[in-house]
Amino acid sequence: MSNSRRAVLGVADQAVSSATNYLTAFVASLVLVPEAFGAFVVAYAVVTVLAAATRAVLSEPLIAHLPGVASADRRRLLASSALGAATVFGLGGTVVVVVLGLLGGPLLSSLLVFAPWIVGAFVVDAGRYVLLSRLRTGATLAVDGAWALAQGVGLGVVAVTGVWTTGSLAAAWGVGALAGLVVLVVVGVERPGRPGAWLHEGRYLSGWFTVVSILGQVQMYAVLLLAGAIVSTTDMAGLRAVQLFVLQPPTTFMAAVLVLATPMFARFAVTPDGGLPAGFHALRHRATIAMALLGLLILTAIPLRDVLMGLLFPRYVDYTPLVAPTALMVAVLGLSVPSAAALRGMRRGRLLCGIQVFTSVAIVVGALAGLLVDGVLGLSWGMAAAAVLVTVVQYAAVARARPHPAEEVPALATPLDVPAPTASPEDEPSEVAASEVAASEVAGRPVR
Numbered sequence: 001m002s003n004s005r006r007a008v009l010g011v012a013d014q015a016v017s018s019a020t021n022y023l024t025a026f027v028a029s030l031v032l033v034p035e036a037f038g039a040f041v042v043a044y045a046v047v048t049v050l051a052a053a054t055r056a057v058l059s060e061p062l063i064a065h066l067p068g069v070a071s072a073d074r075r076r077l078l079a080s081s082a083l084g085a086a087t088v089f090g091l092g093g094t095v096v097v098v099v100l101g102l103l104g105g106p107l108l109s110s111l112l113v114f115a116p117w118i119v120g121a122f123v124v125d126a127g128r129y130v131l132l133s134r135l136r137t138g139a140t141l142a143v144d145g146a147w148a149l150a151q152g153v154g155l156g157v158v159a160v161t162g163v164w165t166t167g168s169l170a171a172a173w174g175v176g177a178l179a180g181l182v183v184l185v186v187v188g189v190e191r192p193g194r195p196g197a198w199l200h201e202g203r204y205l206s207g208w209f210t211v212v213s214i215l216g217q218v219q220m221y222a223v224l225l226l227a228g229a230i231v232s233t234t235d236m237a238g239l240r241a242v243q244l245f246v247l248q249p250p251t252t253f254m255a256a257v258l259v260l261a262t263p264m265f266a267r268f269a270v271t272p273d274g275g276l277p278a279g280f281h282a283l284r285h286r287a288t289i290a291m292a293l294l295g296l297l298i299l300t301a302i303p304l305r306d307v308l309m310g311l312l313f314p315r316y317v318d319y320t321p322l323v324a325p326t327a328l329m330v331a332v333l334g335l336s337v338p339s340a341a342a343l344r345g346m347r348r349g350r351l352l353c354g355i356q357v358f359t360s361v362a363i364v365v366g367a368l369a370g371l372l373v374d375g376v377l378g379l380s381w382g383m384a385a386a387a388v389l390v391t392v393v394q395y396a397a398v399a400r401a402r403p404h405p406a407e408e409v410p411a412l413a414t415p416l417d418v419p420a421p422t423a424s425p426e427d428e429p430s431e432v433a434a435s436e437v438a439a440s441e442v443a444g445r446p447v448r
Contacts, residue, residue, distance in 0.1 A: 009137035014256030031164040043110035056213035059129035061205035066133040067266035068406030085195035086126035090119030117174025139187040151176030208349030238319030265345025287338035295331030325380035339394035346403040
């Protein structure tokens with residue numbers, strides 16, 4: 001499969017995955033009474049946080065580590081182990097959900113309706129990342145497409161019966177997860193094995209990636225909390241409306257590029273002279289061009305801001321001046337995505353974490369300084385200035401960084417009944433990566 005086709009399928013998969021998550025909350029907002037919807041939002045937020053934590057510990061390190069492992073047998077062993085770890089995390093998440101649901105009072109009681117579906121959802125998510133580590137974006141799209149289709153059918157059945165409850169919405173979401181699990185088996189992913197091997201081998205990345213994920217999610221909420229403490233609720237609503245207009249749509253594409261490019265970068269090893277191969281630089285160049293084109297598209301919102309804000313958010317047309325700095329911030333941060341993917345692919349967890357700490361501090365400080373000078377408009381410009389600084393720092397870091405070898409350590413346990421899926425080109429190292437392994441072995445440098 002060509003890289004361009006993989007990219008298209010990867011973006012389509014990210015769009016389907018994001019749409020599935022959005023659909024659940026959107027339908028709930030339409031059909032539930034406000035009190036029930038509020039409880040559903042809290043319960044769904046807890047499930048989302050648990051899933052994000054599992055993804056940061058297991059799945060995100062997976063796509064950085066597996067492509068750098070030379071042995072196909074070991075890649076399959078680690079994939080099976082990671083799926084086993086996801087099963088354990090799913091069981092743990094189920095326990096957390098049940099305990100909170102039973103002891104958390106009326107507000108958290110809605111968590112109980114998600115309990116039967118947690119394990120399946122977590123295993124499917126981990127399986128997606130196994131496929132992505134092999135650049136099998138078509139198979140990943142099939143898994144997410146099955147989830148979306150089954151969830152849509154489930155919602156249709158509920159609509160026909162007219163029984164809209166938090167339980168029926170959670171059941172539609174869970175049935176989608178089970179459909180995704182079935183397709184995951186069909187496309188050829190290993191059975192879950194004993195989790196020790198992956199937890200032991202992936203630990204050098206999991207801690208750093210977890211911190212990066214947490215900080216990345218917290219920084220925007222920190223900005224909103226700062227703004228809420230100083231400006232009026234109306235200004236807060238206007239700021240959020242502009243962010244929904246300019247910031248939310250591009251993040252789907254950015255997330256797709258980050259997830260898709262990471263395993264592609266991870267396949268490149270250091271050349272015998274200690275440098276990076278031409279293919280690495282070419283990949284980064286192509287990713288940067290793609291993000292620059294996205295940035296230009298985002299910037300078209302500036303001249304069209306009055307028309308689009310009037311059409312989409314007519315209550316907040318007075319806040320159209322915020323569109324320019326917000327669009328600039330998103331366009332500039334998009335240029336940092338190839339650098340972030342390169343650092344992930346190079347398995348530089350400590351460096352990536354340090355940059356994320358700097359990013360979060362820069363964004364919050366820039367927002368606070370601008371907020372004190374000129375309210376929400378100043379906040380938006382402060383964040384745009386911070387985005388420029390962050391992107392420059394990331395580019396400088398990647399220019400000096402070199403890949404960290406994939407740390408292969410003896411497995412703590414052998415997975416049970418690990419099948420060998422049908423071999424596919426995506427599951428083997430690329431020709432470039434294979435040649436670099438051979439060259440490194442000749443030069444006496446072990447590449448793992």
